[in-house]
Every structure is written in structure tokens, then in C-alpha cells.
Amino acid sequence: QKEVEQDPGPLSVPEGAIVSLNCTYSNSAFQYFMWYRQYSRKGPELLMYTYSSGNKEDGRFTAQVDKSSKYISLFIRDSQPSDSATYLCAMSLYSGGGADGLTFGKGTHLIIQP
Amino acid sequence: DAGVIQSPRHEVTEMGQEVTLRCKPISGHDYLFWYRQTMMRGLELLIYFNNNVPIDDSGMPEDRFSAKMPNASFSTLKIQPSEPRDSAVYFCASSPVTASQYFGPGTRLTVL
Numbered sequence: 001q002k003e004v005e006q007d008p009g010p011l012s013v014p015e016g017a018i019v020s021l022n023c024t025y026s027n028s029a030f031q032y033f034m035w036y037r038q039y040s041r042k043g044p045e046l047l048m049y050t051y052s053s054g055n056k057e058d059g060r061f062t063a064q065v066d067k068s069s070k071y072i073s074l075f076i077r078d079s080q081p082s083d084s085a086t087y088l089c090a091m092s093l094y095s096g097g098g099a100d101g102l103t104f105g106k107g108t109h110l111i112i113q114p
Numbered sequence: 115d116a117g118v119i120q121s122p123r124h125e126v127t128e129m130g131q132e133v134t135l136r137c138k139p140i141s142g143h144d145y146l147f148w149y150r151q152t153m154m155r156g157l158e159l160l161i162y163f164n165n166n167v168p169i170d171d172s173g174m175p176e177d178r179f180s181a182k183m184p185n186a187s188f189s190t191l192k193i194q195p196s197e198p199r200d201s202a203v204y205f206c207a208s209s210p211v212t213a214s215q216y217f218g219p220g221t222r223l224t225v226l
Contacts, residue, residue, distance in 0.1 A: 034214055036217075039222075042220075043205055044120075044151065044205070044217045045217065046214045046215070046216070088156075099164070100170070101162050101170060102159065102215065104156055104157040104158075106155075106156035106157075107157075
């Protein structure tokens with residue numbers, strides 16, 4: 001069993017829909033949780049960063065962490081075609097993900113249909 | 115700031131050849147990370163440095179892989195000899211001590 005599981009998709013939704021992306025993990029020691037967006041042939045870019053359980057909102061994006069269930073989610077409201085990309089969840093044991101390596105899910109390929 | 119810079123962007127080589135990938139981190143970042151991304155395995159950490167010192171190289175797949183960071187503004191990842199299964203996109207990332215990692219554009223390596 002991999003440490004982080006993520007459905008690879010593709011997930012196709014119409015423009016304007018609410019998108020839900022999810023990851024599960026097995027290592028209860030993970031404390032910091034991140035979502036990265038990766039466009040085709042580009043490097044991952046950080047979208048959201050949360051510590052421990054709870055919700056965090058940034059514009060159209062909301063990240064949720066449920067440590068008791070070892071489950072994290074990213075919600076995208078009012079989805080746009082420009083949101084079409086691969087979304088990678090990532091997590092780390094210490095600090096804010098800067099001081100140790102990240103463990104990534106394999107990514108979910110999201111397609112927003114105009 | 116130009117962000118993390120990687121070179122070359124694309125590399126095609128033949129099996130058995132030596133390959134050197136290069137990275138310039140963001141100025142002032144104390145940590146540098148090398149990752150490899152494949153369709154089968156996703157994004158995997160290979161090695162990371164703190165203040166030019168290797169901290170964790172447990173992700174380096176074999177002795178054919180080596181990484182160095184001779185100064186704060188430059189790092190290399192070397193594969194010698196290269197094999198077809200090394201074909202992947204290699205990313206370099208850097209970060210300050212308490213913030214998340216910033217990734218470069220990657221080097222797409224193809225070993226024939």
C-alpha cells in the first residue's frame with residue numbers, strides 16, 4: 001500500500017461546477033498538507049497549505065484535512081477552463097514542508113469543459 | 115526573482131552515457147530538493163540538501179545516481195551510466211526553512 005493514494009482520473013466537469021479532489025494517506029505522523037497544481041510540461045506550483053486538521057479557504061479554493069480519517073480534500077468553486085490541470089496532494093512530517101521532503105500522491109487529472 | 119532554474123530542459127542520450135542535470139535554486143533558500151516524476155510512480159523525492167549539505171539521500175535509486183551542491187546557488191544530479199528506465203522528468207525545488215517548496219520547470223530525460 002502506497003503512503004498516499006489519489007485517484008488519477010481523468011475527472012471531467014462542466015464549467016462553473018464545484019470540483020472535489022481527494023487523497024487518503026496511511027502515515028498518521030503527517031502534519032502538513034499541501035495541494036499543488038501542475039500544468040502539462042510544467043513544474044508543480046503550490047496552491048494551498050494547511051497544518052493539521054481543519055479547513056482553509058483562499059478565493060475559489062478550499063482545503064480540508066481530517067486527520068482522524070487520514071483524508072484530505074480540495075474543493076474548487078465556480079470552476080474555469082483554466083483550472084484544467086493535474087492536482088497533486090502532498091504531505092510532510094515536519095515544519096511547513098520546507099525542511100523535509102514531500103510525499104506526493106500521483107495526481108488527479110482535471111478537465112473543465114467550457 | 116527568476117525562480118528555480120534547471121538545465122537542460124530536454125536531454126536525449128543513449129544507454130551507458132553519463133547525464134548531468136543542473137539546478138540553480140532561488141537566492142536565499144536554504145533547502146534544495148531533487149525529485150523524479152514518472153507516470154508509473156508519480157513524483158518521488160530523490161535527495162535533499164540543507165545549506166549545501168546532503169540530509170537525506172534514501173530516495174536515490176542506485177549508486178549510479180549522485181548529487182552535489184558545491185555552493186548555495188548550484189546543484190547537480192548525475193547519472194552514470196544511464197539506463198532506459200531512468201527516463202523521467204527530473205525536478206529541482208528549493209525552499210526557505212519554514213515555507214513550502216518552489217519547483218523548477220523540470221528536465222525531461224530520455225535514455226534510448
